[in-house]
Amino acid sequence: MTALTVTAARKSYGAVPALADVDLSVPAGELAAVLGPSGCGKTTLLRCIAGLERLDAGEIRVAGSLVAGARTHVPAHRRRVALVPQEGALFPHLTAAGNVEYGLDRAGRRSGRADEVLALVGLDGYQRRMPHELSGGQQQRVALARALAPRPQLILLDEPFSALDAGLRASLRQDVRAALRADGATAVLVTHDQAEALSLADHVVVMRDGKVVQDGPPTGVYAAPVDPWVARFVGDAILLPGVVRDGRAHTAAGEAALHGGTGDAANRPVTVLLRPEQVRLTPVEAPAAGEATARVLRHNFHGHDSLTVVRLEDGTELQSRRLNDGAMVGLGSAVRVSIHGPVLAWHADEVSL
């Protein structure tokens, strides 16, 4: 069953089109992440689904029921949609359990549902704590438990981890994912953090300027972005000029098999996408005559991995990502560059960078 369907949704603020024909569909039990830069319309989309804003045109259905359409605007409190804001906004005078029970009817309160959802978010034993006695991460867990408690058709999460520090964010993300799954909830998460979207979601919806530009599983969006803009938005991208010959892309960094895109016509200039993990460097003691080599410019250390920046003889700079296993090629050394795995290519005259 489809828990949420958004069809041709439009919403403008004066002359600013915040949503321009947005289509979106989320199957029951899935987590969709809406990913896009600041101002692309993510929050507007969430607020229209929640019923806090009216659409100018289009339709929204929750579990098959029309909640927004040409002559329909079901008020927020009757949509069975829960919204978890950026900072949990707990009632400061209620305990954790009191906050969770707030949206439950008397039967719900008696059923032990509050204890159940607090356990689900890892806060068993915290029932009597007041919000000011909880950390930021714990407060967000209570906010999620409060959203889950009445078993809404849909949970909307508006950048729920943005106020937390990096380590806490990573662990809370996975716990939130697990709690949503364990409760069978359907959720839409809004974020501008590509790592968050890729690591959490069943499918990622990329938005730009009020439009959905790509919608697919995280692996698909990362491996086969529809254009260079999406490629760069969802990860580190190296875009190189090249040509296609014999079904392979030829670039200054070497050649590679084609993985798709529109770069399959022979001898046309293309823009080739490489991910830094596809760029392999091999130290060269003494380059053979005519052998193309690169020089190591710098290492950007990221803890678990490093990005090594090299400069090819034609001046092109490339990044190579590798796990930190102790060995690092010295700065200034010569390296041979090769491309690992297939690459995407777009006809150079068809892409706007």
Ligand SMILES: Nc1ncnc2c1ncn2[C@@H]1O[C@H](COP(=O)(O)OP(=O)(O)OP(=O)(O)O)[C@@H](O)[C@H]1O
């Ligand atoms: N109440 C409003 N009045 C006028 N313009 C608005 C209003 N709300 C949003 N906008 C405009 O609509 C566009 C989309 O805004 P929205 O908040 O949906 O973007 P967003 O992707 O959520 O951005 P962010 O990540 O910064 O929160 C922006 O250009 C914004 O300035």
